[in-house]
Amino acid sequence: KLLAGIDDYDLSSLRQCVSAGEHLPLPTFEDWYAATGIKLIDGFGATEMIHVFVTSAGDDIRPGATGRAAPGYRVAVLGDDGRALPAGEPGRLAVKGPTGCRYLDDNRQRDYVLGGWNITGDICRLDDAGYVWYLGRGDDMIISAGYNISGPExxxxxxxxxxxxxxxxxxxxxxxxxxxxxxxxxxxxxxQASEELTAELKEFVKQRIAPYKYPRAIQFVDALPLTKTGKIQRFKLRT
Structure with a gap:
């Protein structure tokens, strides 16, 4: 939908474009860049942080990654024990910086603040260069037959x-x-929806990522449930 009818518009004045509200999938980044020559800027922000704390722009953008810690902020990926995990290991994204709210007399405080870190609720991994790679919300990770599977992947x-x-x-x-x-x-x-297309999509995914991650069930719908800010309401799809 993002690129539908793009040739009907004069985009010559565009200098920067930002993606917000949802994780930026790599195919969307690539399609937008191919159509406009502009690299979409992705980022992490949170109401409690009052600021974007992970992002990259220009030549610092690494397609597929959300970005690196913004100036003044530190990010880490923590294990269940609250310790920082090495590069490549998936865990809970945590951030420290000049902003950050806590919850007064609220049980969420126990989960959101840990050892001075603000825990965002996102599952990510860091690479050796400090880029954050988004895997999904903690409550959106899929555990199937003992495997942890990232929905966004x-x-x-x-x-x-x-x-x-x-x-x-x-x-x-x-x-x-x-x-x-x-x-x-x-x-x-x-x-058109069909059994043949369902089988084709399953095989398509198997060829692109680990085969055990393919969708064993596919449902065709007219539209996805979205919030007013464009975030997918996945909880409605689980019911």
């Missing part, structure tokens, strides 16, 4: 298929596996 694998306009991936109950990966797909104009 599966979404990014689905989006390049020409029949897919939008998609969202969640965990769905399953008698055998406990939970399976389920994708909700909004089809591109001219595409």
């Amino acid at each position: 599966v979404e990014a694998a689905l989006l390049p298929h020409p029949a897919v306009s939008e998609c969202a991936v969640v965990g769905a109950g399953d008698a055998e596996r406990g939970t399976i990966v389920k994708a909700f797909v909004v089809l591109s104009e001219g595409s």
